[in-house]
Amino acid sequence: xxxxxxxxxxxxxxxxxxxxxxxxxxxxxxxxxxxxxxxxxxxxxxxxxxxxxxxxxxxxxxxxxxxxxxxxxxxxxxxxxxxxxxxxxxxxxxxxxxxxxxxxxxxxxxxxxxxxxx
Amino acid sequence: xxxxxxxxxxxxxxxxxxxxxxxxxxxxxxxxxxxxxxxxxxxxxxxxxxxxxxxxxxxxxxxxxxxxxxxxxxxxxxxxxxxxxxxxxxxxxxxxxxxxxxxxxxxxxxxxxxxxxxxxxxxxxxxxxxxxxxxxxxxxxxxxxxxxxxxxxxxxxxxxxxxxxxxxxxxxxxx
Numbered sequence: 001x002x003x004x005x006x007x008x009x010x011x012x013x014x015x016x017x018x019x020x021x022x023x024x025x026x027x028x029x030x031x032x033x034x035x036x037x038x039x040x041x042x043x044x045x046x047x048x049x050x051x052x053x054x055x056x057x058x059x060x061x062x063x064x065x066x067x068x069x070x071x072x073x074x075x076x077x078x079x080x081x082x083x084x085x086x087x088x089x090x091x092x093x094x095x096x097x098x099x100x101x102x103x104x105x106x107x108x109x110x111x112x113x114x115x116x117x118x
Numbered sequence: 119x120x121x122x123x124x125x126x127x128x129x130x131x132x133x134x135x136x137x138x139x140x141x142x143x144x145x146x147x148x149x150x151x152x153x154x155x156x157x158x159x160x161x162x163x164x165x166x167x168x169x170x171x172x173x174x175x176x177x178x179x180x181x182x183x184x185x186x187x188x189x190x191x192x193x194x195x196x197x198x199x200x201x202x203x204x205x206x207x208x209x210x211x212x213x214x215x216x217x218x219x220x221x222x223x224x225x226x227x228x229x230x231x232x233x234x235x236x237x238x239x240x241x242x243x244x245x246x247x248x249x250x251x252x253x254x255x256x257x258x259x260x261x262x263x264x265x266x267x268x269x270x271x272x273x274x275x276x277x278x279x280x281x282x283x284x285x286x287x288x289x290x291x292x293x
Contacts, residue, residue, distance in 0.1 A: 017202065017206070020206050020209050020210075021209075023209055023210075024205070024208075024209040027209060027212060028209075028214070030216075032216060032245065032247075032259045033214060033216050033261055035245060036205055036242055036243060036245065036261045037205065037209055040201075040202070040205065040239075040240065040241075040242035040243075041202060041205060041206070041209075041242060043240070044198065044199075044202045044242070067139035067140075067142075067145065068139060069139075070138055070139035070145065071137075071138060071139035071140070074135055074136070074138045074139070075136070078135060078136065084240060085236070087239075087240065088235075088236040088239040088240045089236070091239055091245060092235065092236075092239050092245065092246050092247075095245045095246070095247045095259060096247055096248055099247050099248065105216055105217065105218060105259065107214075107216060108216050108217045108218065109215055109216070109217040109263050109268045110217040110218065110219060110263060110267070110268035111217065111218045112218050112219055112220040112257060112271070113218045113220075113247055113248055113257040114218075
C-alpha cells in the first residue's frame with residue numbers, strides 16, 4: 001500500500017520534470033540554454049521513474065519472495081547509473097562541439113572561452 | 119599482477135550484479151558463478167592495461183570507494199535537486215542571464231577534474247564546455263550568471279554550488 005503511493009509519487013515527479021524539460025526546449029533561445037533544460041531535467045525525471053521501478057521491485061520481492069524482482073531492481077540501478085554518466089559526458093561533448101564549430105552563445109553577458117586561444 | 123587482479127575483481131563484481139537473482143546459492147546459480155569467473159579472467163587478461171594505466175592504485179583504497187556512494191546520495195543529490203528546482207523556475211518565468219565563465223578548480227589529478235566536470239555538468243544550470251588541460255581550469259556555461267561574475271577572470275569552484283562543498287568531497291575521494 002505504502003509502496004504503491006511511493007511508486008505513484010515518484011512517477012508523477014518524474015513526468016513533471018520531463019515535461020518541464022520539454023517546455024524549456026521550446027522556450028529557451030540558443031543551443032546551450034536549451035541543453036540545460038533537455039539534458040539535465042530529463043535525466044532527473046528519468047531518475048525518478050527508475051526509482052519508481054526500484055521501489056516496485058523491492059516491494060514485490062518482500063511480498064512474494066520471487067527473486068526475479070531483485071534482478072529487475074539491480075538492473076534498473078545499473079541503468080540509472082549508466083544514464084547519469086553517459087548524460088554528463090555526452091552533453092559536455094555536444095557543448096564543446098557546438099562551441100568549436102563556431103556556434104556562439106547568442107544572448108550572453110560574458111564568453112570567457114572566446115577570449116582563450118587553445 | 120595488481121592491475122590484473124583489480125580488473126578481475128571489478129569485472130566479477132559487475133557480472134554478479136547483473137546476474138543477481140538467478141539461483142539459490144545465495145542469489146546466484148552455480149553455472150552463473152563459474153561463467154562469471156571465467157569471463158572475468160578473460161576480460162582482465164585483455165583489459166588490464168586500460169584500467170590501471172597510470173599504475174597509481176590509490177583508488178583501490180576501500181575508504182575512497184565507500185565515499186563515492188555517500189557523495190552521490192548525500193551532497194550531490196542535494197545540489198542536483200536544488201538546481202533542478204531553480205532551472206524549473208527559470209523555464210516557467212524565462213528569467214535567464216547566460217554566459218560562459220572561467221572556473222579555477224585547483225584539482226591536480228585527471229580523475230579529480232573528470233569528477234568535478236561531470237558533477238558540474240549533471241547539476242542543471244551549469245555545463246562544462248571546455249577544459250584548459252594545463253592549468254586544469256574549466257569553462258562553464260552558466261544559465262544565470264550572478265551579477266558581478268562577468269567581470270572576474272576566474273571564479274573559485276566552491277562558489278558554483280549553493281549549499282554543499284562539492285569540490286572538497288571530490289578532493290577527498292580522488293586526490
